[in-house]
Amino acid sequence: MSKTQSNPRERPSETAKKGLRAKSGEETAEISATAPIRAQEFDPHFKHEVSKTHGGEKLKQCFQCGTCTSDCPIARFSDSYRPRTLIRMTLLGLKDRVLTSETLWLCAACFTCTDRCPQDVEVASVIRILRNTAVEKGYMPQIFKELGSSILETGVAYRIPDLRLKKRAQIGLPPLPKGNPEAMTKLAKATGFSKLLKRGEQA
Amino acid sequence: MPMKIRKSESDSQLVIERIHHAKSYGMTVDRSICVGCELCSLVCPREAIAIEKNPKKTGQKAQPPMIDVDENKCHFCGICTAICPYGAVQVVIDGKTIASVVEKESFPQLIREISVDVSKCPANCTECEDACPLDLIKVTQAPDSKITVDVKEEQCPCCGVCEVKCPEGVIRIRKIFTGKLKINQEKCPSGCQDCLDVCPITGALYLSEKDGKVHCNEIFCTYCGVCRIVCPEEGALGLSRSTIRHTPVRSGAWNRALEKLTSTTEMTKELRGKGKERTMEAVRKLLEPRKK
Amino acid sequence: MTAPEKNAKTTPKPTRFLLFLGCAIPYRVSSYEISTRKVLQQLGIELVEMPEYNCCGLPIDPVNHSMTLTLAARNLCLAEQQGLSIIALCPGCAGTLRKVNKKLKENKELKEEINGYLKATGLEFKGTIEAKHVLQLLVEDVGLEKIKASVKTPLTRLKVSEHAGCHVTRPADSVDFENPEDPQALKDLVEATGAEYVEYVDKLACCGAPIAGVNDRIPLQLTKEKLTHIRNAGAHAMVTVCPFCHMMFDTNQPRIERLFNETLRIPVLHYPQLLGLAMGFSPEELALKALRVDATQIVSRISGKEDAS
């Protein structure tokens, strides 16, 4: 494999942060995760909203045992990412705080927390819901814009260079199927994905 | 329940262990010593020992069978240790080699009567050492020409080969088991010498030049029965044991073992003998206070 | 394993499957594809190319769950048209397709919602096929006995560790394969090649690949720790069955060595490569050269050219 080729998955985290910070103007300046919690931050309905979404049904059963954080491979190496804290903020209704939290994007979706939760809270799915909600509000790390637009244009998440396609033929692998951008666009429109992507790009 | 039962097996040994938090039990079968005879499996009260025949490969010698122990059945009583004439089995409890059944006099020990009168040994003679089919004898001659003959008694099945081979009649052996080994030459398949291949005692079985068949030289036979296990033809090889030399014991477990090893009649014979002893003892006890 | 084997005798297992390559494999990890094709062919599995497939949907799940479900469902619809079940090489793809397949079959409302989105493309999810990961195919459809029988040179001199990847088993109730806390499949498969299986600390931990686009440091640390454990456990090599895990362990290994000043040099094979070697394929046929960490030592160890030291 050639070294010059850059792996989109290895992009430095700065891009991600940039993507996250560039958000629509309506929101106030971002709230530090460690700042004291003010009265106006609470949104008691937020936990109900999340638990009405597919995958968040068991959210309210959380009794804060810390299994998710303890077993989280990322949390072991991160100074800030704590899945339990994200759940806690959601339950408290600290909507803005949790949705603007940079750590929200550190979940690797390995589902260890979900499998091990003694109260059957689908922790990783709750985080996915939070991310989806954050995206609706205009927060989205750069990487997802790239993946998203690649899917719309080629059907797959990574644009495969022609060189690689030629090489496939050389080593006798069957040609890759053509993508169907038309279908992708239709689906993206139907699900509202294209709108989200556009909003992300404008920001 | 918390208790580890382990089993490990290799070509040279079979080890099973039962480990409690504060106590451990182990049983080891030394496969280099074990000849694959049937004795332990016959007497095991838990029927934990199985004999596995080694499939014979064409054109090769027959291999002695292997014994296998069910680690979930064994309760480390030590009966197998006590009965093995070759000393291949050991039970270790908390690091100590022990046979509980012998300790508690629930089972006898085999009596190996081996006497060597070293004073009569001729100098530089190693006939017995060379003759021992199991390599249990070591003859050493000190610089002051004092001769010692070491016999690994605990592994000696008392076949008596050394006794016969000794030119000076220095060694006297009494057998542990007596009995009868009969080869029914009519049924014995010609060309087969599986029994001879596995017999641990050189000379106990031999191939007759006359008829090309295997015959038995009962002088050397230890009646361990490995030949019977490998024999492919039923009824070709008849083995019966009549007596077993053992330390005196009063035990139902031994009576049952005896019955399995020998026969019901032999067992009742021994029981009757014991009955006589018991009567005598009772009489003695009766007389004692009078003496006082 | 006796029960499934018995089943194998009574009901003939399907041998034709649609191959779902996904995005990462054709992009960066063709060695996985090459070796898998070789090995499966040898085991009598026929792979049919999947026309016009699209991304499984997982990469954009954080953005829009509905789009993820719809993308996965479209692939399932395409397979339904062919009447063949899907085999995916990437556990992420397999997991997503399995999960969506299961959820849509069980949840009528969700099915209607997704079918509503699919309508624009003239497709409809019906729920007539299955989706599996190649590991599952190997243990469930091919069977360990057949795999063992296919081994020509048992890799007895080789100590091998593994990292199966989270999505092979997680989340347990939607993937519905084996116990994620005590997985056996890859262990059994490694042992089937005759190699000695090596356990190591934190075997079940994630490699961190999914957040590599958001944060670099953590995935590299995770991978480094796992590789260190594997090295300490005395493994000669490790196997993966996921293109992303493989990129973390293999492609990134030199970088990890540089970054943390460690010497690891642990060859990371795709499991089909390991099995292929045991089946007697040449290193070239299995694209062993494409690995970033040199695996020639492994090959010579297997062939007995290098004395075990």
Add this chain to the structure above:
Amino acid sequence: MTEEKPRIGVFVCHCGLNIAGVIDVKDLTDYARSLPDVFFAKDNRYTCADPGQDEIRKAIKENKLNRVVVAACSPRMHEPTFRKTCAEADLNPFFFEMANIREFSSWCHPSTPEEATEKAKEIVRMAVAKARLLQPLKEIEVPVTNKALVIGGGIAGINSALDLAEMGFKVYLLEKTESIGGHMAQLDKTFPTLDCSICIEGPKMVDVGRHSNIEIISYADLISVSGYVGNFKVKIKKKPRYIIADNCTGCGECRDVCPIEYPNEWDVNMGVRKAISVPFEQAVPLVYSINLDHCIECYKCVDSCGARQAINFDQEPEEIELDVGAIIVATGFDIYMPYDDPLYGYGKYDNVITALEFERLILAAGPTGGKVIRASDGKKPHSVAFIQCVGSRNLKKYEYCSGFCCMYALKNAILLKEKYKEDVEVYVLYMDMRTPFKGYEEFYRRARDLGVTFIRGRASHIIEDSQTKNLNIRAEDMTLGQPIELPAEMVVLCTAAVPKTDAGDLARILSISRDANGFFMESHPKLKPIDTPVDGIFVAGACQAPKDIPYSVSQGSGAAARAATILSKDKWKIEPIVAEVTPELCRNTRVKCGICADRCPYGSIEAIENQPAKVVTAMCHGCGTCVAECPADAIIQKHFTDEQIFAQIEEALKKNPEGKILGLLCNWCCYAGADLAGTSRFEYPPLIRPIRVMCSGRVDRDFVLEAFRRGAGMVMIGACHLPYDCHYISGNLRMKARMDALAPMLEKLGLSPHRFRVEYVSAAEGLKYAELMKEMAEKLDELGPEKIKAENAKLKPILDRMLAKKRPQKAQSSK
């Protein structure tokens, strides 16, 4: 049956202003007087007070009344009072009926007095209709055997047995294992006082062994129980010990000569016992037993026993039969052994043990002589971590809190600290530290004071260092919000208390029910915590739910007292509201039916082939499920007959039926919930006409059909919550099965789905009931009378046909 013409007296209560403040009592009384068969009607200020009762008694005598209806509060309140009043006036108490116009009308419809009065009139009319058909009933009396069986010889059972014996009753104490003592005998010290467990339990065990009124039947299994309260027949199988108990002196000489050692389960297999032995030194009865699975039959023991001749290898299992009047179930619990949880490595890592094993370790008489040592190297650990909630509070294992683990972890932590001082570091990883009850919180403080480190966070998994065998516990220290890796040389898992593995078998033998977790169900969680749904059978101790020692002891004594209420009587009275089979109608004589016997939750019906089914009256609890299930309508429930309920339905739906909801409410949950809505003054639209049944299981599908035939707007069945709230074990489940089949059929016939409802309302859910009434009224409004009428008109001919066989019967009796 004496067919005397009914002479009904109706007494309307003002209940101060409680009723009269809303309902026009004068109007209501006049209305009552106008009803057929009513010969007397009067209103009182307080009917339940002495003057009110006097008036009833007087009226019965003077007017030769043979039926009495009191329109006042809920029958759940004063039915017993007025039954007694009637009896005092020589009227059979079952000629009494109550019309609930307070909880069901004045209290819940205060702002619509006219409608409330109208509803009250209909409720009275329904009551009068039922009263007309009432039959005299006689209370049933059964003799009582004044002996008790206590199942389980743990600390709860020991206390039950001792208390009953002290009261003078003969007690059989059945114990499955070789000795009584239970889990308590396995423990080292007890919290929060740190008494030595066996030192305080031992004397009690000895007392039991010596008590002349107690017979210990140990090493024995319960085979079967038949009969009923006061008259149980119990079969027990004694396992052979191969020792003649009477000859065994417990000297132990046989054990000394025995060569065989096998794992001692009582020691959690940490130690061993001889093939002839007792499980522990303090065993009661002190009778040895031989484990033939391990014995090699060397007969050394026979020799050593000698002239005592206590050993008998030919012993066979023995079956015995006992007659007892009451049974106390005190079978205790099991400890969860977490082999199936790979994350904690139990069974895989040498130095991860359960708390019960730890008890045996730190116990001076235990296999290590009280030394806490590691299995891996026999060395004392320098750090020990206790992990709480292993299996408990985990939806994947056991949902409930096991209750006593926090306390025993504290105890063990304190013992360790006191024993090894600074030489050992003790950690407790917990989610919530639960220390209610006397002296417990102080005990927690003592542990902190001794330097035990408490970490709030659930241990998620454990990793073993393969060389040192030390352990590394992963958790989140939640107070810091950081993941931690805690090193420990030994880990003690405080595992869940779980139901006995054979609890299901026992429940079947005794016909008692189990809760969702598998523990035995009490009759009522608050007011009958010791009773089971089966009269004469009581529960004590941890077989009902995890309990610590003081709680188990109190329950043991409580169960003894409850059992004594039966044993102390010569005769036991049973409510006569039972089921009765009309033999001529029973189809079991012709075909193999037995449906009633199958559906009876108490096994009180016998259906022998070719014979009519028979109800064992003393065992019948009067739920009426069999009555509703009988395909031939051959069973009647006394006091709740089909005719009576049909009559109530008819009266309820005489006027404007399409605007009404006919309710069939179970006495214990929904009726009580409706009462609560009234007492709580939750206002709701006055559309429902409720009919009380003892159990929703009584609700025959014909009731529903009849209600629609008569044009009801809606029919609602109100039951106890599924699956375990039913006071008759499974009546609600039977009703559900029946109605699940009926509902789609009605829908197919054109009934709007909302018009037929099965609702589950508990006695605590007054608010839910009121909300339900509002919601149903809205639906009724939405549908509109025209649509309902049209649907009903379509249904009527079909329902007429379906109910044809019921009607002539009804016509006869309503005459």
